[in-house]
Amino acid sequence: MVSEKDSGYRKNFTLIVIFIGLISIIFVLSLFLAYNFSKKNIENDFVSAKANVLEESIKPYNDFFLNKLPEISYYNGFLDSATASKFTDTILLQYSFVEKVVFYDAQVKNLKYEESGISYGDCSIGTKSVFQFARSLPKDSIKLFGENDVINNADIDDFNKLSLKLITYVQKLDTAKIPTQEQLFSNFTNIRSNRIDYFNIPNFEDLKVYKKMIAGKLASDPVYQQDMLSFELDPSKLKIKNTRPLLYEKISVVPVTYDPLDTSSDYITGEITLGGPFSDYKLYFISAKSFVKKEIFSYFLPIAALLLLFYGVLVLVAFLIYRNLNINHKMFKLQYDFVTNLTHEFKTPVSVIKIAGNNIKSSSGLSEREQKMYGRILDEEADKLNGLMNKLLAFTQIENKAITLxxxxxxxxxxxxxxxxxxxxxxxxxxxxxxxxxxxxxxxxxxxxxxxxxxxxxxxxxxxxxxxxxxxxxxxxxxxxxxxxxxxxxxxxxxxxxxxxxxxxxxxxxxxxxxxxxxxxxxxxxxxxxxxxxxxxxxxxxxxxxxxxxxxxxxx
Known part of the structure; x- marks a missing residue:
């Protein structure tokens, strides 16, 4: 019987336990680090993803400001109340945050004084009539005043402010250089809290004439049509698009000065200013920590699954190594026993044959009885050897399909x-x-x-x-x-x-x-x-x- 020590194979259980223990510690440590990484990543997302929410939420406003407003200039100042009504109806229908639109039908004259507007030098900008449009406005409230009506300065205060900005820009205009669209847009627009005032932009040649009108009286006594629309905006009507619904539990539009009453440590909060005409307002984000934890786990679990898979592979490798060593040990033992026993099986009949042969050789004469006895012994032992060899040969042939049935x-x-x-x-x-x-x-x-x-x-x-x-x-x-x-x-x-x-x-x-x-x-x-x-x-x-x-x- 061969011992494990003599066999050359030692099943070192301690080494296997140490290996599995080490990879288990690494696995647990990796899970801990992966969770902290996931937590940190989601917390960073809570801060950085606010910009995406803001960008998606103000897309309608950007479309309104960059694409819809410039359409006013296409009318070249010849908007009337009916056309303005149709134009504003599309705006009120398409942009929910626009509450009311005031339409100023204006004109630029070569006069020193304008009762319904402002004058600078010999150039004056005044209103002919003013209309207002909203979603649910009585018909008798649409027209604020006409050419023959008494003008309330409060009604044209916004008009006068933008007119002054326009005349100031024209007075400083370099007529030798065509202004950029950005320069024109910024000087024909006035952006204030929850309000945008916009003059239609005349062509460059008209602007040159406006500049001449400021300098003095022109012989042609020109009159130019101008239109201004004033848009009243409601930031609370902005449709918030929560691009991370699993991260932000609630998003609301609140004033910049808003101070939440609930500042419990059970919540995570954040804010970002809307900007532009909504600069007095901000998006306020709030999520319960338990709510954010779900998002942390949704990020962490795939990482944990990969780590578990890797850990499982290592454990499987350890098991296969152990099993292979164990199989090798058993096979070595079986082969050792096989060789030992086969040697014994061969040695016994060979020894008997050798003894019988020596006795026959050393004997001077054998009786008939002794001859038969030695002959039977030699025959039986030879049969044993032959049977053993035949069994081994047959076994090998059958295993290798080397014989036919x-x-x-x-x-x-x-x-x-x-x-x-x-x-x-x-x-x-x-x-x-x-x-x-x-x-x-x-x-x-x-x-x-x-x-x-x-x-x-x-x-x-x-x-x-x-x-x-x-x-x-x-x-x-x-x-x-x-x-x-x-x-x-x-x-x-x-x-x-x-x-x-x-x-x-x-x-x-x-x-x-x-x-x-x-x-x-x-x-x-x-x-x-x-x-x-x-x-x-x-x-x-x-x-x-x-x-x-x-x-x-x-x-x-």
Whole structure:
């Protein structure tokens, strides 16, 4: 028996435990770092993603300011109340944050004084009529005043402020250089809190004339049409687009001076100013920490899954390494035992043959009785060696499919009786009985079937106590299959060993195996049965006996 230390393979459980423990610690540490990374990343997102929400939420305003407002200039100052009403209706319908639009039908004259507007030099800008438009406005409230009405300075205060800005810009205008669209847009627009005033932008040649009108009286006495629209805005009507609904629980438009009452540590808050005409307002973000934690976990779990997969791979590698070492250890032990037992099996008959040969050589004369005795000894031991070599050769040939299956018809009764005769002659104390039913002959390979019978019979004799060496063989036809049973009254096989007995070189450790066994008998039987397209199974009770069942195809 070889020890683990001598075998060259040592199952170092401590090293495996240390390895698994180390990767487990790394795994737990990685999970901790991954969670902190996820938490930090989501907290940073809470700050940075506000800009995305603001950008998406004010897109309608940007479209209104950059695309819709410039359309006023397309009318070149010739908007009337009806056209202005249609134009503003589209604005009120499309942009919910526009509450009211005031339309100023104005004109630029070469006068020193304008009652309904402002003058600078000989250039004056005044209103002819003013209209207001809203979603639900009474019809008698649409027109604020006309050309012959008394003007309330409060009604044209916004108009005068933007007119002054316009005249100031024209007075400083460099007529040798065409102004950019940005310069024109900024000087013809007045942006205040919740309000935008916009003059239609005249062409450059008209601006040159405006500049001349400021300088003095022109002979042509020109008059130019100008339109101004004033838009009242409501920031609370902006449609907030929450681009991160799993991050921001609630977003609202509040004044810049808004100070929330609930400043509990259970909440995370943030804010960002709207800007432009809404600069007095901000977007206020608030989320419960428990709400944000869900987003943290949604970010963390995929990372954790990858870490778990990597950890599982490492554990699997450790297991496979251990299993491989364990298998190598077992295979080394089996091979060692095989070589030892095979050597013993060969050594015994070789020693007997050598002793018999020496006796014959050293004897001056042998009697007839001695000659027969030595001849029988040499014959038996040679048969042992030949049988062992044939079994090894046959086993190798069957494993490698190097032989073909013969198909000969046999008489089952004659075949069993010949087997019984051989083994009772060899072992006079071996009691073998049999019975058959359902068939008489069938086609099979008689040599392989004989090897199967011989191995099972030898095992029944070897592993039975003295005076209990019995074997009962049955052969029956069941559903077009030949069922063979070999039932002995031997020592039996422990249930823990049942799954191992058909493995090559495997030997059950008991007193009957002390004299040597190569562990090929039952493995050889299984290979034979498989080669014959059959099945083999075993039932056993310790100290009561074992029954082998073989099922073979019936060919006839």
């Amino acid at each position: 013969n198909q000969d018809e046999i008489n089952i009764v004659d075949f069993i009786e010949s087997t019984i005769e051989v083994h009772t002659l060899k072992h006079p104390d071996f009691d073998i009985s049999y019975e058959t039913s359902g068939f008489t002959t069938f086609i099979t390979d008689p040599v392989l079937l004989g090897s199967l019978f011989d191995n099972l019979a030898e095992n029944a004799y070897k592993y039975s106590p003295p005076k209990q060496k019995k074997l009962h063989i049955t052969a029956r036809m069941i559903k077009d299959r030949v069922v063979l049973r070999f039932k002995d009254t031997g020592i039996g096989i422990p249930s823990s060993e049942i799954n191992n007995i058909f493995k090559k070189f495997y030997r059950i450790q008991n007193r009957y195996n002390q004299n040597g066994s190569v562990g090929l008998g039952l493995a050889f039987c299984k290979e034979l049965v498989n080669f014959m397209d059959g099945e083999i199974s075993v039932k056993s009770v310790v100290d009561k006996g074992t029954e082998f069942k073989i099922v073979l195809p019936y060919n006839n």
